[in-house]
Amino acid sequence: MARMGRLGRADIDPRFESDVLKYPVKLNVDACLQCGVCGGSCPVAFSMDYTPRELVELVKLGLKEKALSCRAIWICTGCNVCSDRCPEDVNPSEILNSLRALAFKSGFKVPEMFLKMMENLLSYGWIYEVDEFTNEDRADRGLPQLKPPSLDSLKKMMEATWPRGD
Amino acid sequence: MVKLSFFVGCTSAVREVNYEISAKAVLESLGVELEYIEGQSCCGLPFRYVSFDSWLTLASRNIALAELTGNPMLVLCSGCYKSFKEALSLISKPELKKSVNERLSIEGLEVKGGLKVIHIAELLHDHYGVDRLAQQVKVKLNLNVAVHPGCHIVRPMDVIGFDNPEVPLKLEKLVELTGCNSIQYRTKRECCGATLAGIDQEASKSLVARKIMNIKGRADALITFCPICHASYDAMQRAALKPEDQVPVLHYTQLLGLALGLPPEKLGFDYNRVSVDKVLAKIKNTP
Structure with missing residues (x-):
């Protein structure tokens, strides 16, 4: 090496x-x-x-x-x-x-991607942004609406396990 | 009528709706009833790579919700499949299960373990039955296709155990029963590199380009069993390759849907990014 x-x-x-x-x-x-x-x-x-x-x-x-x-x-x-x-x-x-x-x-540099996915998880329950267009599109196709899970408890669970606050 | 608890997963629900659409259409025509799991969220796998506990909590939370239904859980995504099967294997250790349940108690949930998690390919091959499925085929498709098995439908092999990871014959069989010829090619077992897209675009493009250039001219389409693999090839190909080099990418359920005689409009082809017109025209022209 x-x-x-x-x-x-x-x-x-x-x-x-x-x-x-x-x-x-x-x-x-x-x-x-x-x-x-x-x-x-x-x-x-x-x-x-x-x-x-x-x-x-x-x-x-x-x-x-x-x-x-x-x-x-x-x-x-x-x-x-x-x-x-x-x-x-x-x-x-x-x-x-x-x-x-x-x-x-230990505070080393971590790719943004992981932090962004966690941010989305805490806002929508999914790793992607779920907006009204997502659900309009789903409705057009006869697919059920994506409802967020209980975000309060999800946040508490992640606070107990996710190493950083960002 | 068989009833299954349905875990849709982030990628199928948001980015690859054509997988959800075609899977539902196919299963409906086969008499499988799906019930969406209430309160489901991300399966947790993306967080597996940086926080073991965040992953195990998210995976177990969804497992706990599915356990409440009393039915086996169906997944479309190989990533979700790995996430849940690994979580179930790990929470068989009492100390891990205990710490997970302490966190789940925040929402009044409890994971028990022992839930049956089934990937749609496993459902079709092992549970519905590959021979019975072959009998349902109404249109022999007569295409040359390249199978992309993907990683987590077979790996880690001691946890997944659905098909041989080096030679996934069950996946080949599922494709061949539609009347297609599955071609052999050098990079068949290679990873789609989806997670790389957010880290090293160039590496991700080169993985995608290598596979497509390997099958170009020999295959009418690439067939995937995972929405993340599909997104990777279908979307990344357009950035990595010239239009004349691109090969259509079909979810297996889209291919199967055509073979079952379902109309293409019911299979979400308008969401495919690389044009599937040539594939559909070829099927129409088949006597």
């Missing part, structure tokens, strides 16, 4: 791997053989700065800053092919979910 430049002891966070493993789904970071089936299967590796295999290695090495600020974790589409094909059940796709959640919680 020549692109990482010179690394010193200060770049290593010895608790990083255990933080990544504190995730409600089983991850087997230590079982990774670095075989590369994940990166070879990944449909979007061409657009990543680190392949899934390399990301697992960043976790093992404790390179928190590199892993949480990289572009690759946001490029992953969550297709699950890497986890399905991994011979050691390392579960790279869930490792990436854990990395994104950590990045979000």
